[in-house]
Amino acid sequence: xxxxxxxxxxxxxxxxxxxxxxxxxxxxxxxxxxxxxxxxxxxxxxxxxxxxxxxxxxxxxxxxxxxxxxxxxxxxxxxxxxxxxxxxxxxxxxxxxxxxxxxxxxxxxxxxxxxxxxxxxxxxxxxxxxxxxxxxxxxxxxxxxxxxxxxxxxxxxxxxxxxxxxxxxxxxxxxxxxxxxxxxxxxxxxxxxxxxxxxxxxxxxxxxxxxxxxxxxxxxxxxxxxxxxxxxxxxxxxxxxxxxxxxxxxxxxxxxxxxxxxxxxxxxxxxxxxxxxxxxxxxxxxxxxxxxxxxxxxxxxxxxxxxxxxxxxxxxxxxxxxxxxxxxxxxx
Numbered sequence: 433x434x435x436x437x438x439x440x441x442x443x444x445x446x447x448x449x450x451x452x453x454x455x456x457x458x459x460x461x462x463x464x465x466x467x468x469x470x471x472x473x474x475x476x477x478x479x480x481x482x483x484x485x486x487x488x489x490x491x492x493x494x495x496x497x498x499x500x501x502x503x504x505x506x507x508x509x510x511x512x513x514x515x516x517x518x519x520x521x522x523x524x525x526x527x528x529x530x531x532x533x534x535x536x537x538x539x540x541x542x543x544x545x546x547x548x549x550x551x552x553x554x555x556x557x558x559x560x561x562x563x564x565x566x567x568x569x570x571x572x573x574x575x576x577x578x579x580x581x582x583x584x585x586x587x588x589x590x591x592x593x594x595x596x597x598x599x600x601x602x603x604x605x606x607x608x609x610x611x612x613x614x615x616x617x618x619x620x621x622x623x624x625x626x627x628x629x630x631x632x633x634x635x636x637x638x639x640x641x642x643x644x645x646x647x648x649x650x651x652x653x654x655x656x657x658x659x660x661x662x663x664x665x666x667x668x669x670x671x672x673x674x675x676x677x678x679x680x681x682x683x684x685x686x687x688x689x690x691x692x693x694x695x696x697x698x699x700x701x702x703x704x705x706x707x708x709x710x711x712x713x714x715x716x717x718x719x720x721x722x723x724x725x726x727x728x729x730x731x732x733x734x735x736x737x738x739x740x741x742x743x744x745x746x747x748x749x750x751x752x753x754x755x756x757x758x759x760x761x762x763x764x
Contacts, residue, residue: 611717641665652713654711688704
């Protein structure tokens with residue numbers, strides 16, 4: 433990870449000797465290899481020089497970072513914390529050098545760490561990654577898929593795709609496209625249980641509920657006149673797995689409240705049909721690409737943001753003809 437920086441330092445040892453950066457670099461080389469000999473070999477330095485720099489770092493910080501025995505080197509608790517931070521610093525220096533070089537060469541390059549929502553990322557972003565990497569062969573991508581709300585700054589991500597509301601003012605946000613939340617069910621379920629005509633009808637229907645959300649047992653809908661209805665719902669299945677709920681809805685288990693990107697394929701195929709299509713769901717939100725403010729201008733980050741935004745500008749999951757037909761039928 434720090435190879436490029438280390439090579440730069442080894443070319444000017446007189447200037448690097450005794451500096452905080454040289455001490456940090458020596459410590460990281462030893463800590464990652466858990467050996468002074470391996471660290472010295474990696475830096476192409478004498479082991480005594482590397483050892484002196486690590487001792488100087490510990491003296492300056494006033495804490496022991498490494499436990500040394502005749503057989504092994506181990507990190508102390510303070511050493512583990514410092515290593516994680518130091519690796520981030522050295523990675524940032526490498527990225528800065530790559531970005532500066534890319535401006536001269538006109539081509540984005542470097543390592544890009546991307547945080548993606550689990551289901552949405554796998555369904556709609558993952559298929560775009562190989563095309564991006566072919567277009568930008570000097571950018572390497574590390575994609576993390578999770579429903580956890582990652583701390584981009586603290587965890588050193590370059591970019592994230594976020595669904596819904598944004599709260600972190602430290603981030604630079606770019607709206608990619610809208611999203612629509614809707615009610616849907618299988619034709620078989622509606623034939624068996626009847627079709628709701630107004631929001632209050634949902635109370636007597638089997639509803640499939642996504643757990644882990646606030647007010648999950650109450651759906652808030654806005655009718656065509658703008659009036660808000662807060663409807664208590666219940667049903668045979670609750671889960672934090674949205675894709676499981678989609679499968680259950682397709683199998684006729686009940687009515688599902690879902691985002692259009694999650695059920696677009698099923699709506700297009702006719703496995704699900706809209707329910708109460710003239711109603712909208714409160715708090716629909718949008719899909720954004722967000723970046724920490726200190727990395728928003730990096731060419732690799734801009735390239736990825738532009739790539740995703742261009743391909744989702746017309747959301748591929750929206751079955752427009754089906755939705756229009758449902759609206760027309762409801763109005764009729």
